Amino acid sequence: MPTIADVAVAAGVSKSTVSRVLSGHFSHIKPATREKVMATVESMNFRPSRVARSLSVRKTYTIGVLVSDIGNPFYADVIHGIEDAGLSKGYSFFLGNTGFDPRRGMDLVNSLIDRRVDGVISLFSRASEDWMSLLSQQGIPASVVNWDFSLTPGLVSISVDFEPGIKAAVEHLVGLGHKHFAHISGPVDLFTSRQRQAVFLDALAACGIPASNVAIIEGDFSVEGGRRAAGELLKRRDRPTAVFAANDQMAIGVMAEARSLGLELPEDLSVVGLDDIWPAAQMEPPLSTVAMPRYEIGFQAMERLMELFQREDPVSGEPLEAQVTTRFIQRASTAGPSHRGTATKR
Amino acid sequence: MPTIADVAVAAGVSKSTVSRVLSGHFSHIKPATREKVMATVESMNFRPSRVARSLSVRKTYTIGVLVSDIGNPFYADVIHGIEDAGLSKGYSFFLGNTGFDPRRGMDLVNSLIDRRVDGVISLFSRASEDWMSLLSQQGIPASVVNWDFSLTPGLVSISVDFEPGIKAAVEHLVGLGHKHFAHISGPVDLFTSRQRQAVFLDALAACGIPASNVAIIEGDFSVEGGRRAAGELLKRRDRPTAVFAANDQMAIGVMAEARSLGLELPEDLSVVGLDDIWPAAQMEPPLSTVAMPRYEIGFQAMERLMELFQREDPVSGEPLEAQVTTRFIQRASTAGPSHRGTATKR
DNA sequence: CTGTTAGCGCTTTCAA
DNA sequence: TTGAAAGCGCTAACAG
Numbered sequence: 001m002p003t004i005a006d007v008a009v010a011a012g013v014s015k016s017t018v019s020r021v022l023s024g025h026f027s028h029i030k031p032a033t034r035e036k037v038m039a040t041v042e043s044m045n046f047r048p049s050r051v052a053r054s055l056s057v058r059k060t061y062t063i064g065v066l067v068s069d070i071g072n073p074f075y076a077d078v079i080h081g082i083e084d085a086g087l088s089k090g091y092s093f094f095l096g097n098t099g100f101d102p103r104r105g106m107d108l109v110n111s112l113i114d115r116r117v118d119g120v121i122s123l124f125s126r127a128s129e130d131w132m133s134l135l136s137q138q139g140i141p142a143s144v145v146n147w148d149f150s151l152t153p154g155l156v157s158i159s160v161d162f163e164p165g166i167k168a169a170v171e172h173l174v175g176l177g178h179k180h181f182a183h184i185s186g187p188v189d190l191f192t193s194r195q196r197q198a199v200f201l202d203a204l205a206a207c208g209i210p211a212s213n214v215a216i217i218e219g220d221f222s223v224e225g226g227r228r229a230a231g232e233l234l235k236r237r238d239r240p241t242a243v244f245a246a247n248d249q250m251a252i253g254v255m256a257e258a259r260s261l262g263l264e265l266p267e268d269l270s271v272v273g274l275d276d277i278w279p280a281a282q283m284e285p286p287l288s289t290v291a292m293p294r295y296e297i298g299f300q301a302m303e304r305l306m307e308l309f310q311r312e313d314p315v316s317g318e319p320l321e322a323q324v325t326t327r328f329i330q331r332a333s334t335a336g337p338s339h340r341g342t343a344t345k346r
Numbered sequence: 347m348p349t350i351a352d353v354a355v356a357a358g359v360s361k362s363t364v365s366r367v368l369s370g371h372f373s374h375i376k377p378a379t380r381e382k383v384m385a386t387v388e389s390m391n392f393r394p395s396r397v398a399r400s401l402s403v404r405k406t407y408t409i410g411v412l413v414s415d416i417g418n419p420f421y422a423d424v425i426h427g428i429e430d431a432g433l434s435k436g437y438s439f440f441l442g443n444t445g446f447d448p449r450r451g452m453d454l455v456n457s458l459i460d461r462r463v464d465g466v467i468s469l470f471s472r473a474s475e476d477w478m479s480l481l482s483q484q485g486i487p488a489s490v491v492n493w494d495f496s497l498t499p500g501l502v503s504i505s506v507d508f509e510p511g512i513k514a515a516v517e518h519l520v521g522l523g524h525k526h527f528a529h530i531s532g533p534v535d536l537f538t539s540r541q542r543q544a545v546f547l548d549a550l551a552a553c554g555i556p557a558s559n560v561a562i563i564e565g566d567f568s569v570e571g572g573r574r575a576a577g578e579l580l581k582r583r584d585r586p587t588a589v590f591a592a593n594d595q596m597a598i599g600v601m602a603e604a605r606s607l608g609l610e611l612p613e614d615l616s617v618v619g620l621d622d623i624w625p626a627a628q629m630e631p632p633l634s635t636v637a638m639p640r641y642e643i644g645f646q647a648m649e650r651l652m653e654l655f656q657r658e659d660p661v662s663g664e665p666l667e668a669q670v671t672t673r674f675i676q677r678a679s680t681a682g683p684s685h686r687g688t689a690t691k692r
Numbered sequence: 693c694t695g696t697t698a699g700c701g702c703t704t705t706c707a708a
Numbered sequence: 709t710t711g712a713a714a715g716c717g718c719t720a721a722c723a724g
Contacts, residue, residue: 001484001485003717003718004717004718004719005718013694013695014694014695014696015695015696015717015718015719016694016695016696016720017693017694017695018718019718019720020694020719022718022719023719028693028694029693029694030693030694033693033694034710038713042646045484046485047456047459047460047484048460048717048718049460049462049716049718050403050460050461050462050718050721051397051401051461051462051717051718052700052716052717052718052719053717054397054698054700055395055397055398055401055700055701055716055718055719056717056718056719057698057700057718057719058700060397062440062461068591069422070416070421070422070425071419071422071423071624072424073417073419075416076415076416076417077417079416079441079443080443082444087453090457092440092457092458093440093441094408094438094439094440094441095411095424095425095439095440095441097426097429104555107433110393111436111438112438113393114393114394114395114396115396115397115408116395116396116397116437116710118718126723137391138347138391138393139347152705166532175719218660223624223628252625252628253628255628255630256628259630274711278417278569279598279625279628281718282569282598282601282602282625282628282629283601283628283629284601284605286627286632303633310712311715346712347703349700350701350702350703351701351704359709359710359711360710360711360712361701361702361703361712362703362704362711362712363709363710363711364702365703366710367704368702369702374709374710375710376709376710377709379709379710394701394702395700395701397700397701397702397704398700398701398702398703398716399702399703399714399716400702401700401701401702401703401717402701402702402703402704402715402716402718403702403703403716404716405705478696521708559695587701588716650703665696
């Protein structure tokens, strides 16, 4: 593999000159030599090493992207947003699957530090505060989504406003005549789980439904978890007629479990999810859900992060914030409670 | 951020010594100094720069992973396999979404080259031969899955044996009494699409079903594509009673379209997919499908690639090959053709 | 407009 | 058992 030196001799100029035309600093380069250099670069099929360049300029143009489970299609759209914002600026992305495992996350964070990524984007991955402090300690900015810890400098925080979407969902359900609700939350140690639950309860209260009318059970954001939670929920004497799951995967699990318990959907049970991942629309009945602006989240996370890079000292100064919102998408998994569905099992 | 030199002076030794203990070459280091160095490394919270190291040893321990669309949960499992094989060996992964766009793929490949990845894993992404030749030209080994081009040196090829899974699916369908089949293929310019189709047709032929009894239509591996294809297919006078889609996403699209056309599933139409992505099991009815060993594919791809790295000259010598197989998973989207379903629209 | 020179942070002979 | 020194491939003053 040729180096810049090879190109230099081949073109009969110095390394610096080659470097200059390569990095677009040809403000003061004689067109003729510029052409000559470019020609030999072409002919030698030369591609400058970004690792050498990284070492020299102390910037790698790489970003670490941490997700809990890339199998959740939610992340796919977020990643598209990230790529669209960063690829054209020359960034590449390291993907890390934490698998909800703090230890694995720690290892990943360390490897990202070793690789001197310019920044990291952490997406709802149960980011222990440890990771973040490790990063800021090493002077690496990060972009986090729905984060509850104190916003330290060098952080960009994207917050999701769940209110509009969840409120609309609740009003829809209440308007349909539902009175007995249930919520399957995400892991309670995740801030975003507590947040979703609180907004749901508030919206319900605003509609005159007391918290005593809503059963709450903790899930884990997985289909299986939703299924288990539903199993527990639907066996109760006072079975709810509507359930709101903290994400679509759990909602999908709820539908499966309800069906295997012999319930008709949506007559016997209305279910709404959150995320609007693509499988939601393909369920039978199609799942009503609170849509997240997935692409936007990714795009913003990356954009703001790059904005941070512009600052003289990225890891100090005000943290950057951005807000995105949600909306309810009504599909067919919600309907009025049937006479048979109110309080007894069929 | 401290450098190895800082550590050296702090520990009162030379850079070389620090380097040696850091890289585990303490075969000939006095235990005392070793301890001392490790202690100061700890206390300074020093993490050696992998980019500097990469430049020095001419190996980056990074792999580029190219997928067509990370939104397909299929890739998630493959990526888990890749990570499990490579993470512990110190590799990190650059993710690239080609989005089925050859031009974008080309850009990604070039950026991977610039970053001097040690290898790339290309997963069914409509890898134009161009990419591969570019890579091999630059001396970068690659791992490809279901590749039809001549196996050039420096390549590891994972081939999927579709025969067992598809054959079982076909026998199941034929056993159920189906006579009119349809196939929704992937993009025909993809080798794997042609392969799946051929195996399907062969299996059918082996069961005495002539190709004239099977309608074939080209899809694009997306839900929407499956839907469109089904729309066309199901309007025909001679409507098939069973359709085999080349992947689960298209099969899911088929189910949706069939339903919106007023057909009952599986009574009026049996559908089987391929991949066994998680949403398949959550459909109503649950989708029968030909399962791919997704995790295994990723694991093998990475393992073999590392095996290639061991060779004196990775980009020459015999290409490495590995084979994985498929199996049929019967769920509820397949049933015998009903009297009403044979040849007329309801 | 272009070349010289000194790094960037680590590894690795070669000597001692 | 350890240190000195020369790179790895590129960039960036500083001269000229």
